[in-house]
Structure formats: structure tokens, C-alpha cells
Amino acid sequence: MSGVAARSYRPPGPPSGAAALAAATEPPEARGTPADGVRLQVVGDDGIATGTMRDLPEALRAGDLLVANRSAVRKAALDAEVVAGPHAGERRLLHLAQRYGAGVWLVELRPDEATPGPCRLPLGTRLTVHGRILRLWGTYPGLPRLRFAGADDDLASIAEREGRIVRYGHLPRAFGPEAYRTVFGDRPGSAEMASAGRPFTPDLLRRLRQHGVDVATVTLDAGLSGLDAPDDDAELVVPEEPFEVDAAAAAAVHAALARGRRVVAIGTGAARALESAWADQRLRPVRGWTRKVLRPGTASGLLSGIVTGLHGPEATHLRLLASLVGSDRVAAAYRAAVAARLRSHEFGDVQLLWRPRGPGARGALR
Amino acid sequence: MSAAPSGAAPPPAPWPRHAVVTGASRGLGLEIVDLLATAGTRTLGTARNAAALERALAGTGGGESSAEAVAGDLTDAGHRRRLRREVRDRFGGALDLLVLNASTLGPSPLPALLDLDPEDFTAALRTNLTEQLALVAALAPALRAGQGRIVAVSSDAAHGAYPGWGAYGASKIGLELIIRTLAAEEPELHPLIVDPGDLRTEMHQAAFPGESIDDRPLPAVTRPFWTWAFAQPPEAARGRRIRAQGDAWTLPDRAAPDAAGAS
Numbered sequence: 001m002s003g004v005a006a007r008s009y010r011p012p013g014p015p016s017g018a019a020a021l022a023a024a025t026e027p028p029e030a031r032g033t034p035a036d037g038v039r040l041q042v043v044g045d046d047g048i049a050t051g052t053m054r055d056l057p058e059a060l061r062a063g064d065l066l067v068a069n070r071s072a073v074r075k076a077a078l079d080a081e082v083v084a085g086p087h088a089g090e091r092r093l094l095h096l097a098q099r100y101g102a103g104v105w106l107v108e109l110r111p112d113e114a115t116p117g118p119c120r121l122p123l124g125t126r127l128t129v130h131g132r133i134l135r136l137w138g139t140y141p142g143l144p145r146l147r148f149a150g151a152d153d154d155l156a157s158i159a160e161r162e163g164r165i166v167r168y169g170h171l172p173r174a175f176g177p178e179a180y181r182t183v184f185g186d187r188p189g190s191a192e193m194a195s196a197g198r199p200f201t202p203d204l205l206r207r208l209r210q211h212g213v214d215v216a217t218v219t220l221d222a223g224l225s226g227l228d229a230p231d232d233d234a235e236l237v238v239p240e241e242p243f244e245v246d247a248a249a250a251a252a253v254h255a256a257l258a259r260g261r262r263v264v265a266i267g268t269g270a271a272r273a274l275e276s277a278w279a280d281q282r283l284r285p286v287r288g289w290t291r292k293v294l295r296p297g298t299a300s301g302l303l304s305g306i307v308t309g310l311h312g313p314e315a316t317h318l319r320l321l322a323s324l325v326g327s328d329r330v331a332a333a334y335r336a337a338v339a340a341r342l343r344s345h346e347f348g349d350v351q352l353l354w355r356p357r358g359p360g361a362r363g364a365l366r
Numbered sequence: 367m368s369a370a371p372s373g374a375a376p377p378p379a380p381w382p383r384h385a386v387v388t389g390a391s392r393g394l395g396l397e398i399v400d401l402l403a404t405a406g407t408r409t410l411g412t413a414r415n416a417a418a419l420e421r422a423l424a425g426t427g428g429g430e431s432s433a434e435a436v437a438g439d440l441t442d443a444g445h446r447r448r449l450r451r452e453v454r455d456r457f458g459g460a461l462d463l464l465v466l467n468a469s470t471l472g473p474s475p476l477p478a479l480l481d482l483d484p485e486d487f488t489a490a491l492r493t494n495l496t497e498q499l500a501l502v503a504a505l506a507p508a509l510r511a512g513q514g515r516i517v518a519v520s521s522d523a524a525h526g527a528y529p530g531w532g533a534y535g536a537s538k539i540g541l542e543l544i545i546r547t548l549a550a551e552e553p554e555l556h557p558l559i560v561d562p563g564d565l566r567t568e569m570h571q572a573a574f575p576g577e578s579i580d581d582r583p584l585p586a587v588t589r590p591f592w593t594w595a596f597a598q599p600p601e602a603a604r605g606r607r608i609r610a611q612g613d614a615w616t617l618p619d620r621a622a623p624d625a626a627g628a629s
């Protein structure tokens with residue numbers, strides 16, 4: 001199995017600056033900045049330049065193809081209470097990480113927004129969630145924080161009605177669903193926003209099109225972001241996520257590649273969807289669930305670059321970026337980001353990282 | 367007959383209410399049975415060694431609702447008739463899921479084809495191929511009365527042409543063809559082929575006698591896959607071949623008709 005070789009891979013050291021970035025604690029609009037007014041760091045062979053998102057068209061060429069994620073955020077946070085047993089009456093914050101099918105969920109139970117766990121509730125525990133019963137019946141292998149659970153009804157509609165958008169400790173207060181909309185998101189399914197799409201506004205899209213830049217869309221329904229990635233990723237586990245690359249997206253990417261044009265993912269979800277649909281040197285229209293972990297040496301080379309938010313020292317995010325543009329470039333970008341005081345997380349600033357040009361760059365980065 | 371255990375209710379359909387899993391006393395089969403029992407599916411598990419089977423199943427289901435043992439050899443027609451009776455008596459004759467998991471590796475160490483005892487070859491083909499179909503035939507009426515879903519556990523050896531694995535591989539590629547043909551002939555049985563990937567089990571150890579297989583994951587690594595597979599509508603994956611430890615579990619294109627084919 002390929003898994004055996006992959007398991008012995010050691011990651012590059014995470015960029016030391018990642019931990020030193022300050023998180024954006026509110027949407028840019030709350031501080032009087034429009035969505036496309038966040039800062040944009042462009043990292044390429046010519047060096048690193050930092051402006052605002054509105055400068056994006058100038059960083060791109062006519063013919064470049066952007067690929068965005070259509071998945072919209074769904075309300076996935078609910079209040080739950082243990083029904084019986086030694087923990088009866090205890091309250092938990094329930095995060096619906098992923099829906100595997102009717103009434104079958106991967107969930108996270110935590111004391112509150114700022115505290116990831118541990119969950120401590122034994123298997124078999126029943127909780128009430130707005131009058132419904134949720135029963136814990138499995139642990140995700142390698143990620144004890146996540147549990148499989150069954151519900152007596154589909155919780156999706158209850159979550160839509162009664163739930164909140166998942167929020168972690170770096171945000172001191174809650175924001176409404178409008179803060180989590182992206183222009184691309186028209187298929188609710190993600191537990192966390194595809195945040196790289198957030199700084200794209202209708203006006204910016206119009207200017208990109210005028211500039212000759214095309215936009216295609218794929219879907220990847222994100223679960224909860226990884227907090228468990230160990231330093232040594234021998235045991236790195238990333239739960240599977242639903243994805244789809246439809247025929248239109250595959251055709252657009254093929255047309256761009258055939259003309260030698262650059263394909264740029266908007267966000268790691270779009271990148272993971274594209275890489276998951278790539279086989280035998282082509283992009284297949286495909287839907288399903290992807291388990292593909294992108295790490296240095298595994299990317300196909302189909303992507304020339306990626307637009308992405310900045311994140312804390314989450315190994316999975318940085319590893320994915322390193323697989324696309326090389327770990328040296330990611331490290332340099334994060335050092336510059338710390339110096340420029342860029343802000344991290346879903347409401348923060350963004351980067352456009354280009355894969356180094358040059359011989360053998362395609363798919364050969366280590 | 368034994369009273370229905372007072373276990374937890376399973377999630378709503380398409381999650382199976384009633385299942386039969388062969389080879390449930392250890393390895394992958396035990397993992398699948400434990401997952402089903404914990405989720406609230408009433409499950410009958412089989413294996414030849416009755417004592418080992420009872421012992422293993424007693425620990426399934428997290429203490430709430432353990433899987434039920436029906437010991438026997440799947441190559442024995444009497445055992446297959448008994449299974450059919452048990453499904454009728456315990457499940458009211460409606461079966462939602464049949465997992466064809468039990469199989470034989472053949473002799474250990476694995477012999478090259480020209481050293482293979484023809485009797486061993488025949489035995490592998492019987493256990494892994496012809497008698498699997500006989501079991502399907504025995505339970506087909508119950509599967510039609512229930513939601514109907516057959517999962518056949520295959521192996522990469524079906525396609526690999528690995529030295530030593532010829533007899534086993536031939537039986538598994540035969541099984542795959544039978545399952546795909548069944549998907550075309552009996553679509554309402556919703557047959558699906560699963561390659562579980564390398565797993566640290568007795569069978570895998572027998573393929574590598576004296577070698578450490580500690581770098582292979584335990585069968586629990588496939589739990590998310592089974593959770594996903596059983597939660598899908600049965601027709602979603604009909605006729606597909608899915609690698610449980612592969613990079614993606616792909617389904618037919620929304621636009622495309624139900625393409626039955628190896629991926």
C-alpha cells in the first residue's frame with residue numbers, strides 16, 4: 001500500500017513565524033475595511049510584495065484560470081446535554097464535523113469554543129440536541145477528539161434552524177452568517193468557511209474577468225480543521241471530505257493547461273479537490289470523498305499557484321502549501337508575513353503563492 | 367428463537383437494520399461486526415470455530431447490543447440453509463446487508479503456481495469464489511425483502527499478479543467478476559466490491575510467515591470507510607470497486623448513468 005511509504009515521511013519544520021502571526025478577531029467589515037480590502041501578499045520568483053486584495057488582477061495574466069470552492073458554510077455548532085450515566089446533565093458544545101449519511105455524523109464535543117477537549121464521554125453516551133437524541137458509537141481512528149454518532153433524525157435541518165457557525169477561541173464574539181458568505185459558495189456543506197474565497201467581491205470578479213482571468217468552480221465540503229497534527233506526522237490523519245470536480249471544471253482546467261496557462265486554486269479545499277481528481281496526467285470529472293493528504297512530493301504540478309489565508313502552526317495547512325510551492329517558499333512567505341504583521345485565520349489577510357518556475361519544478365518539489 | 371436484544375436503534379435508512387457478516391471471529395470481519403453492533407444494527411456473524419466466534423462477538427457493540435453468533439463453514443450447504451433460517455426467524459426474513467468477508471489465503475508459505483497442489487487451488491476457488499455465490503443465492507430472497515446490499519471483500523492481489531498469490535488472486539478476480547455481473551443481473555441486490563488494503567491480521571501474517579507485519583495498520587483503520595459505505599444509499603455504489611484505504615472513494619458522476627466498472 002502507498003500508505004506505508006507515506007507514513008515514514010518526515011515533514012519540513014513548520015515555518016517558525018507561523019505561531020507569531022496575530023489572528024484577525026473580527027471580519028474586516030467590522031473594522032471598516034471592505035472584504036477585498038484585506039492585505040494580499042504575493043510570493044513568487046521575483047520576491048515578495050504586499051498590497052491589498054484589490055491588486056490581485058495585476059498579479060495575474062490574461063488566460064490564467066482561478067479555481068474556487070463552491071462549498072458554503074453550514075451551521076454546525078449546537079448545544080447538547082448528556083442524557084444519562086455518570087455524566088448526566090453535563091452540557092457540551094457539539095460540532096457536526098461531517099455528515100456521512102442520513103443521521104450518521106462525525107462530531108466533536110468540546111466544553112466550549114476555546115477548549116478542544118478531551119471529550120471524555122464514553123461510547124454509548126446519549127445526548128439531547130434540541131429534542132433529538134444523538135448517540136456516540138465510534139471513535140475516529142487516530143483522532144480521539146472526533147466521534148461517530150447516530151441520530152434518531154437527520155440533524156442537518158435542526159442545525160440549520162437552531163445552530164450557529166463554528167467559532168474557535170481566537171474570535172472573542174460571534175458573527176452572523178453574512179460574515180461567512182463567499183461569492184462562490186452556493187452549496188452548503190462545510191463546517192468551516194472556505195475562507196480564501198472571502199476577499200473575492202463581485203466587483204473584484206468583474207475586474208478579473210475584464211483582465212482576461214477566468215474562474216471555474218469545484219466543491220469540497222470541509223470538516224473541522226486539524227488541531228491534532230503531531231510534529232512528526234508519522235500518524236498524521238486527515239478525515240475524508242466530500243468533493244466534486246464536474247465536467248465543466250475539468251474542461252476548463254484542461255483547456256488552460258493545453259494552452260500553457262496557469263491554474264491557481266482559491267483555497268486549500270479547491271486544491272485538494274483538484275489534486276484528488278487528477279489521475280494519469282488528466283483531470284477526471286469525479287465526485288466522492290477524498291482522503292488525499294497533500295505533502296511535499298505528492299502534488300501533481302497541475303497547480304501553478306494558490307490563494308490562501310494564513311493559519312497558525314497547523315501542520316496540515318502548511319504541509320499542503322509546501323507540497324504545492326515547496327517548503328522554502330512557504331517558510332519565506334511566513335517570515336515576511338510576520339514582519340508585515342499580516343493577520344491570520346478566516347477573517348485575516350491572504351497570500352498568493354506561486355510555484356517556483358524552472359526545470360523539473362512540475363510535480364518534483366520535495 | 368432468541369429474543370431481540372434490547373440494543374440501541376440504528377440510524378435511519380439507508381443504514382442497515384439487519385446484517386450478516388461472514389468471518390466475524392477476528393480480523394476485518396470482527397471490526398465490521400463491532401462497528402455495526404455499536405451503531406445499533408442487528409448482526410449475525412459467522413466463522414468455523416464456534417468457541418472463538420462466541421468469545422469475539424460477546425465483546426462487540428460496546429456492551430449494549432452484541433452481534434449474534436451462527437457458527438459454521440460457508441462452504442457447507444447445511445450452514446447456508448441454517449443462516450437462511452436464522453435470518454427468517456430473527457430478522458423476519460428481511461436482510462439489509464450481507465458482507466462476504468470470510469476467505470482463505472491457501473497454503474502458507476504461499477507457493478509458486480507450479481508448486482501449487484491442485485487440491486489447494488480447488489479449495490481456494492471453492493471458498494473464495496463458488497461458495498460465495500452459493501451463499502448469495504441462499505440469502506438473495508431475504509436481501510430482496512430487505513434493503514439489499516452485498517459487499518464482497520476482495521484484495522489488490524486480484525489485480526497484482528504477485529508471485530505466490532496466484533491461486534488466491536485468481537479466486538478474488540473471479541469473485542470481482544461475479545459481483546460485477548451480479549450488479550448487472552440483479553441490480554436490486556446492490557453488490558459492491560471493497561479492497562480493504564493491507565491489514566495486520568492473521569491472514570496477512572500467514573502470507574508473510576516469520577516476518578514482522580507491524581507496519582501494517584490494524585483493521586480499525588477501515589472504520590471510517592465502512593461508516594461511509596453503510597450510510598450511502600445502496601444504489602450509490604452499486605457495481606463499484608472501492609479501495610477502503612485509497613486516496614478517494616469515488617462514486618459515479620451525477621450526470622453519467624450507473625457505470626458498473628472497476629476503478
Ligand SMILES: NC(=O)c1ccc[n+]([C@@H]2O[C@H](COP(=O)([O-])OP(=O)(O)OC[C@H]3O[C@@H](n4cnc5c(N)ncnc54)[C@H](OP(=O)(O)O)[C@@H]3O)[C@@H](O)[C@H]2O)c1
Nearest residue numbers: 389391392393394413414415440468469521564565567569
Ligand atoms: N489482511 C489483509 O491484509 C487483507 C488484504 C486484502 C484483503 N483481505 C481480505 O479481507 C478478508 C478478511 O481477512 P482477514 O485478514 O481479516 O482474515 P483473518 O484474520 O484470517 O479472518 C478470517 C475470518 O474468516 C473466518 N473464516 C475463514 N474461513 C471460513 C469459512 N470457510 N467459513 C466461515 N468462516 C471462515 C475465520 O474464522 P475461522 O477460521 O474460525 O473460520 C475468521 O473469522 C478476506 O476476504 C481477505 O481476503 C485482507
